[in-house]
Amino acid sequence: MAALVLMPSHAGAQPLPGINLTIQPTDDPEQVVDTVKLLLLLTLLSLIPAFLMMLTSFTRIIVVLAFLRQGLGTQHNPPNQVIIGLALFLTVFIMMPVFTQINDQALQPFLANEINQEQAAELAAQPLKDFMSKQTREKDLELFVNLSAMERPNNIDDVPLSVLVPAFIISELKTAFLIGFLIFVPFLVIDMVVASTLMSMGMFMLPPIMISLPFKILLFVMVDGWYLVVKSLVESFRF
Template sequence: MDSVGARKILIFSALTIAVLGLSFFSAPVVKVFAAPAVPVPNVDININTSSNPQEVSKSLQILFLITILSLAPAILIMTTAFTRVVVVLSFVRSALSTHTTPPNQVIIGLALFLTFFIMAPTWSQVNKDALQPYLSGKLSQEQALKKAVTPVRDFMFKQTREKDLALFVKMANIKRPRTHADVPTYVLIPAFTISELKTAFQIGFMIYIPFIVIDMVIASSLMSMGMIMLPPMMISLPFKLLLFVLVDGWNLIVRSLIMSFQ
């Protein structure tokens, strides 16, 4: 290509760029509007004085209810049958050597509903003697709380050993109580908890015995046949499950748990 052709190409390219630049700068400006801001709710907590005692009472009731809800898991575990039930069910799973079956969600759910079943008479009495009179205005908040605690304390006293109760009475440095009413609730709850743990471990020991026998028989049989490298747990697991199903194990466990509270 000669110099004249190259010069024509350069001139044509320059004209094209100039035309495109003019068209760009002469194009109408399109305004881009920002989307309206989404209002975010703001929570403001103020402490104001009030001359109406009813408003103050309702505020205190709401605060008391929030406090109770925050402590609900601890109250459910430490003052009901939940501790014994969930520990025994965990022992059953461990004795069967099925570490993930049933899963934790099933164990906790079953323990929770068994707790509701066992505690139903106690909670019905609380509802009858304390909650309903309080909602109807027949009892004050303090009176309702005292009446609500009484059936729960009676339940815990029935399941608490005197030795465990004496331990915490001694550690609390209080006078020797003559009646159940003289025992503070903060002393009764830990005594009840360790009593529940002891009972649960006793039941767990009884659960382990037949499954240990199966493990020993399977292990000795494999040793006598010279099958040292074969894990005995792999062979004993089906026999454990077969035994548990044949004796209707879940029925026996649940019935024993419920009867232990009566």
Template sequence: MSAPRTRLLPWPLLLALLAVLVLPLTALAQAAPAAQNPAPIAEPATQGSALPALPNVSVGRIGNDPVSVPLQTLLLMTGITLLPSLLLVMTAFTRITIVLALLRQALGTGQSPSNQVMIGLALFLTAMIMMPVWQKAWDSGFGPYLNGQIDFRTAWDLGMSPLRAFMLAQIRDTDLMTFAGLSGHGAYNSPAEIPFPTLAASFVTSELKTAFEIGFLIYIPFVIIDLVVASVLMSMGMMMLSPMLISAPFKILLFVLVDGWVLTVGTLAASFNSI
């Protein structure tokens, strides 16, 4: 038997396969130089004039100098971090929280009311007491500044004036003179001459003293109840029974009967000298 012969593809089919392989390579070689040197993009036609320039973004001023946006952001974030400290040293919050804490301790109720409730009550009471001061500061200083009527320095002085007056109304003269001596200053001729650190330190110490005085007066009736209950238990020979366990219901009953929360809140609000 003879070996089978290999069948060759016809030459028209070979030419077609060769064209299919060569043509894409040729097109790719022609597209490479064009990709290295792209044609310039046609700019959109403008009608009459060039595009307007972007404005210089500056929304704040200190005096006559504009403040850039990054610096404004930095000042804003710094002010936000200092807000808790300012709330403690420049408002009625310090006195209110101390008195409420002493009241809860005098009642002997432990953590009832909770810290969240006490802080919430102190914040709302602080807002109520400080609202007239903040309103005066807004009307005289910060409101006209936002309306573009005065500059920042004038707005700051006018806005801080009601707050300084409120703090000065609560300060004792002895505390003010003590911190004035510590800072190396003598007697001040006017309230405007008092530096803010001296004013804030004097205000905090005066608030602490006033808060403890109010707390002492609140403690007296509850201490009397503890003494009476302890004397009764001693006379009955119940020395192993804790007087605090027996006196706690009587203290709560007395506090509820005299409407103690309203009396405490009203006394705290009335203890601040108005400006």
């Protein structure tokens, strides 16, 4: 016969830890400064995705890679995670000189208490302005300068980021669509040849994409397509 042992409900109770948040005065101003710096860094970390997409080469790269996958007709291959990861690392590779300048000119002096927040923001914006101005068309920049009703700037230093960033974005989108069009052309030729061949043979019920897809993949592999696309993307940001 099995014996049933009942344990008391109050046995072995463990006390719960208490949490006490207090704000105490301090005689060391550096503690307050370090706390403010930590808060600013956490705020910047929350804005990194927006900065990465809008102020770097990420937009052009991800749009071109999406056009490439659509031109190949491989649906979900490569998957979105692979395309985003490739675009992210290519962005870091291209933007590394800019990130290095920001770190040397703005971030490190700010952390060392050599400059204040306003000076750090101005010094950090300068390398980004130099990069974006080289990729922005004058027509697009002029559009937002006129829309903002600001005085005509003498140089790029007089253009605020609120005007330069949207001009840079639409310039990047136009460049990405032009590159995507050039990528689409050879794949479109293959689709047209396969479709016309199937129609001449009377195979109306056979989808042309089923026949053209292996030929497009074969052509892309034979010409080392990934090498050419990545090389063209990286070199499009170099002068």
